[in-house]
Every structure is written in C-alpha cells, then in structure tokens.
Amino acid sequence: MIASQKILDITSIRNDFPILNEVVNGKQLVYFDNAATTQKPQVVLDAISGYYGHYNANIHRGIHHLAEKATGAFEQSRRSIQAFLNAASSEEVIFTYGTTDSINLVAQTYGRKFLGEGDEIIITTMEHHSNIVPWQMLCEEKGCILKVIPINDAGEIIFEEYEKLLSERTKIVSVVHVSNALGTINPVKKIIEKAHEFGARVLIDGAQACSHIDIDVQALDCDFYSLSLHKIYGPTGMGVLYGKKDLLNAMPPYRGGGEMIKEVTFAKTTYNELPYKFEAGTPNIADVIAARFALDYVASLGKENIASYENELLEYATAALSEIPGLKVIGQAKEKVSVISFVMEGIHHQDIGVLLDQQGIAVRTGHHCTQPLMQRFGITGTSRASFAVYNTTEEIDKLVAGLLKVKKMLS
Structure with missing residues (x-):
C-alpha cells in the first residue's frame, strides 16, 4: 500500500466522484486525463x-x-x-x-x-x-x-x-x-x-x-x-x-x-x-x-497529502511504464508533478489513445497545445497520463497492461 493512502482514504474519495462509476466500452472508467480537466466531487455538483x-x-x-x-x-x-x-x-x-x-x-x-x-x-x-x-x-x-x-x-x-x-x-x-x-x-x-x-x-x-x-x-x-x-x-x-x-x-x-x-x-x-x-x-x-x-x-483532504500521494503515483507509474520495451518518457525533470508524457517506438500516439479508450482508459494524445515544445523534442505529439487524488496504482497497472496490448497489436 502507498504510504499516503494511509492518510487519505482513497476508496472514500473515489466515492465522492460519481463519474468514476461510469462504464466505457464495457470497462470501468480509468480517467488519466486530469491535466486537461479534473473530475468534480458531489459537493461541487x-x-x-x-x-x-x-x-x-x-x-x-x-x-x-x-x-x-x-x-x-x-x-x-x-x-x-x-x-x-x-x-x-x-x-x-x-x-x-x-x-x-x-x-x-x-x-x-x-x-x-x-x-x-x-x-x-x-x-x-x-x-x-x-x-x-x-x-x-x-x-x-x-x-x-x-x-x-x-x-x-x-x-x-x-x-x-x-x-x-x-x-x-x-x-x-x-x-x-x-x-x-x-x-x-x-x-x-x-x-x-x-x-x-x-x-x-x-x-x-x-x-x-x-x-x-x-x-x-x-x-x-x-x-x-x-x-x-x-x-x-x-x-x-x-x-x-x-x-x-x-x-x-x-x-x-x-x-x-x-x-x-x-x-x-x-x-x-x-x-x-x-x-x-x-x-x-x-x-x-x-x-x-x-x-x-x-x-x-x-x-479537507490537505494539499500536502494530495501532493504526496500524487507524487507516489507518479513514481510508481514512471517505474512501471519504463519497463515497457520501446516506451520513452518525454520530460524527466528533477521537479515534476504527476504528469507522464511518452512515446512508443513505431506506434502513433493517436492510435495509442484510441486503443486505450477501447479498454476504458482515458489518456490525452497530441501536442497538448504545446507545438513548439514538441518541435524541440523532434516529435509531433505524445500520449499523456496525468494523475489526480482519486487515481490508484491498480488503475496504473491497467494502463501498463493496456499499453502492452497496444504494443502487441501494432508492433
């Protein structure tokens, strides 16, 4: 168990967000597009x-x-x-x-x-x-x-x-x-x-x-x-x-x-x-x-608690994704928040997004409204997984499994 999970009751937090119960393409939603917009707790609705x-x-x-x-x-x-x-x-x-x-x-x-x-x-x-x-x-x-x-x-x-x-x-x-x-x-x-x-x-x-x-x-x-x-x-x-x-x-x-x-x-x-x-x-x-x-x-959750938990998700995901052959993380700054952009050798980022969506996993693909940045790295875009307080390591495991499936289908 992640240490911060002992401070934050992630199961209870997830229950605060009704949309996380949605089913996408027959799979329970895994939402990793938080850098685009976060989901809303019931109190906001x-x-x-x-x-x-x-x-x-x-x-x-x-x-x-x-x-x-x-x-x-x-x-x-x-x-x-x-x-x-x-x-x-x-x-x-x-x-x-x-x-x-x-x-x-x-x-x-x-x-x-x-x-x-x-x-x-x-x-x-x-x-x-x-x-x-x-x-x-x-x-x-x-x-x-x-x-x-x-x-x-x-x-x-x-x-x-x-x-x-x-x-x-x-x-x-x-x-x-x-x-x-x-x-x-x-x-x-x-x-x-x-x-x-x-x-x-x-x-x-x-x-x-x-x-x-x-x-x-x-x-x-x-x-x-x-x-x-x-x-x-x-x-x-x-x-x-x-x-x-x-x-x-x-x-x-x-x-x-x-x-x-x-x-x-x-x-x-x-x-x-x-x-x-x-x-x-x-x-x-x-x-x-x-x-x-x-x-x-x-x-009510505590900004420091949220940041600590998200950082542990980032470390877990970075280690797990780095084990996938042909996957390269773009942006490895010493100081980061819970965002991972990556490319996979020989596979277009849009294809990654489409095939992950078929598995109920939402990531962002493209240039992320940062075209000059993409040009700096010599690429047209990336796939981006971004984490929030309601995400879990189990969901990250689903992302890794999904990417392995994508690799098997398209490599």
Missing part, C-alpha cells in the same frame, strides 16, 4: 444545482432576497480564492473565464498601455499556446520582441540562458508554473526575482500548478498569477487573475458593459473600482459559487 434550484438571481444589483443571497455566495468565493492564493486583498482577485482569458486580459490591458516598439517579452519553450499567442498578437500590434527561454533534454529551463535574455528592454516575463505537457515544475520564485532586478513585470500561468502545489502570491512576489478552477476539481468556464492592486488600478478595463461602470452618459463613462472594473456583464455565477466548494474539498 450540488453547489451548482443548489444555486439554480434555490437562489438563482443576478448579483450586485438586486435588493430582493435571492439576489442578496447569490451576491453573498459569489463574493464568499472571491474571499476563498484570496485565501487560497494568499492575496493581500480580495480586490486583487479578478474572475475570468479561465487561464487563457486571464492572460489575454493582461496582454490587452497592461501590455497595450505600457509596452511599445522594441520592448521585450520573455516566455519559455514549454508554454501552452495560451501563453504564446496573446504575446505574439501584442508584438504584432506594438512592435515588441518575443524572446524564448530554451530548455534542456530533461525538459527543464536553462536558467543561465534566461539570465542572458534579460535586459533593460524586458518589460514582461510570462512563464508557466508547471508544464501541462511534461509536468516540469519551473523555479518561478527565482525567475521572478531575476526579472524584478530589471524592472520587468511577471505573469505566472498557474493552470497546472494550482491542483498540485501550494501557491502564495505574496511569497512569490509575482505581479500576476492566472489559473482555471476546472483543473482543481471545480467547474469549467471559471478562472482567476490575481494582480497586484497598484498594477490593476493602473490598467484600463478589458471589456465594456454593465457592472464595470460607475456612471454612464453619452458624453463620458466612469469606471468601477476593483475588482469589478474587469468583470463586465453577468458573470458565470453558478460556477464561481461552486468553485469555493472545490477549494473547501481540497482543503
């Missing part, structure tokens, strides 16, 4: 249906009972996320539709206002497309220059090369905390410290980190931090941008409409205070409310 069934109303404007109850629950989630990130103020927590939306918000507000021709933006080779394309769009519009930190064969950034890229022209450093394709944990605190020596602002893409690593934005001293709640047992369509208050106040609104205004006339509009300045229109109320229940669920 109940929170969503509870809002729609008992106090569905628009927020902030109404004075009737349902509106006040919905508003209270909505803002309680903001305070929960403030605590989760250890932000200094709830005003620094902006609700978005996900990490992609959060990064675009910074690029299209801070970037447009404060960057000009010849200014430089630094990202890494392992970025998700969501942390590449918005900066490319800004570069095309403003004449900025995009620079890329290289990585080594293990999938780790080469820090010395990062230091060489920094200059007085560096205005933004935007890096992923944890690689969705490799599982690499980047040394973001060191990255932030170095960037600040040159006066650059730093955005951290925390989409993959939020479910595995304790996040303290004040200790990191990052300027912006973005995440998606669906990666941490919460609902889809709900994300967060943390930003330092002085920076958010200096940034223009991202979208215009209701909620983000104080007063509107045909002559002039004055904008609302933080955080509402960036939250135009009716928000994703039900999912914001449900997000708090996801964070409470994680807290």
Whole structure:
C-alpha cells in the first residue's frame, strides 16, 4: 500500500466522484486525463444545482432576497480564492473565464498601455499556446520582441540562458508554473526575482500548478498569477487573475458593459473600482459559487497529502511504464508533478489513445497545445497520463497492461 493512502482514504474519495462509476466500452472508467480537466466531487455538483434550484438571481444589483443571497455566495468565493492564493486583498482577485482569458486580459490591458516598439517579452519553450499567442498578437500590434527561454533534454529551463535574455528592454516575463505537457515544475520564485532586478513585470500561468502545489502570491512576489478552477476539481468556464492592486488600478478595463461602470452618459463613462472594473456583464455565477466548494474539498483532504500521494503515483507509474520495451518518457525533470508524457517506438500516439479508450482508459494524445515544445523534442505529439487524488496504482497497472496490448497489436 502507498504510504499516503494511509492518510487519505482513497476508496472514500473515489466515492465522492460519481463519474468514476461510469462504464466505457464495457470497462470501468480509468480517467488519466486530469491535466486537461479534473473530475468534480458531489459537493461541487450540488453547489451548482443548489444555486439554480434555490437562489438563482443576478448579483450586485438586486435588493430582493435571492439576489442578496447569490451576491453573498459569489463574493464568499472571491474571499476563498484570496485565501487560497494568499492575496493581500480580495480586490486583487479578478474572475475570468479561465487561464487563457486571464492572460489575454493582461496582454490587452497592461501590455497595450505600457509596452511599445522594441520592448521585450520573455516566455519559455514549454508554454501552452495560451501563453504564446496573446504575446505574439501584442508584438504584432506594438512592435515588441518575443524572446524564448530554451530548455534542456530533461525538459527543464536553462536558467543561465534566461539570465542572458534579460535586459533593460524586458518589460514582461510570462512563464508557466508547471508544464501541462511534461509536468516540469519551473523555479518561478527565482525567475521572478531575476526579472524584478530589471524592472520587468511577471505573469505566472498557474493552470497546472494550482491542483498540485501550494501557491502564495505574496511569497512569490509575482505581479500576476492566472489559473482555471476546472483543473482543481471545480467547474469549467471559471478562472482567476490575481494582480497586484497598484498594477490593476493602473490598467484600463478589458471589456465594456454593465457592472464595470460607475456612471454612464453619452458624453463620458466612469469606471468601477476593483475588482469589478474587469468583470463586465453577468458573470458565470453558478460556477464561481461552486468553485469555493472545490477549494473547501481540497482543503479537507490537505494539499500536502494530495501532493504526496500524487507524487507516489507518479513514481510508481514512471517505474512501471519504463519497463515497457520501446516506451520513452518525454520530460524527466528533477521537479515534476504527476504528469507522464511518452512515446512508443513505431506506434502513433493517436492510435495509442484510441486503443486505450477501447479498454476504458482515458489518456490525452497530441501536442497538448504545446507545438513548439514538441518541435524541440523532434516529435509531433505524445500520449499523456496525468494523475489526480482519486487515481490508484491498480488503475496504473491497467494502463501498463493496456499499453502492452497496444504494443502487441501494432508492433
């Protein structure tokens, strides 16, 4: 038995997730696509249906009972996320539709206002497309220059090369905390410290980190931090941008409409205070409310307990998969979360995914929205197994058996 299993009752945890009882192609579901999205515990499902069934109303404007109850629950989630990130103020927590939306918000507000021709933006080779394309769009519009930190064969950034890229022209450093394709944990605190020596602002893409690593934005001293709640047992369509208050106040609104205004006339509009300045229109109320229940669920298990258990699953799976002839793990950083990307000699990753699905095993295949990273390794894509707190070693054994069956069929 894995040591952390003595602390966490995995059988009980699995019972909290109704979808794990699903049968796929005659087999009980084995869900190893958690880096794409995690499954949702019953408390989150109940929170969503509870809002729609008992106090569905628009927020902030109404004075009737349902509106006040919905508003209270909505803002309680903001305070929960403030605590989760250890932000200094709830005003620094902006609700978005996900990490992609959060990064675009910074690029299209801070970037447009404060960057000009010849200014430089630094990202890494392992970025998700969501942390590449918005900066490319800004570069095309403003004449900025995009620079890329290289990585080594293990999938780790080469820090010395990062230091060489920094200059007085560096205005933004935007890096992923944890690689969705490799599982690499980047040394973001060191990255932030170095960037600040040159006066650059730093955005951290925390989409993959939020479910595995304790996040303290004040200790990191990052300027912006973005995440998606669906990666941490919460609902889809709900994300967060943390930003330092002085920076958010200096940034223009991202979208215009209701909620983000104080007063509107045909002559002039004055904008609302933080955080509402960036939250135009009716928000994703039900999912914001449900997000708090996801964070409470994680807290009830203990983030350290979850991380320890997932790390043991990673070690078990890495050892087991490495025994399969012709299988190569892509990304072997010293610091990783529970993500394994791999290729199998002579077998296309898409074929692996299809044949595993026939056995009820869900993995992700393809380039994982990291095409430049795949090009760095000279491949078109990988198969990726990513683990969450409800996964087991028995399921990993099924994955190994499934891959051996795939090899026998296609080699």
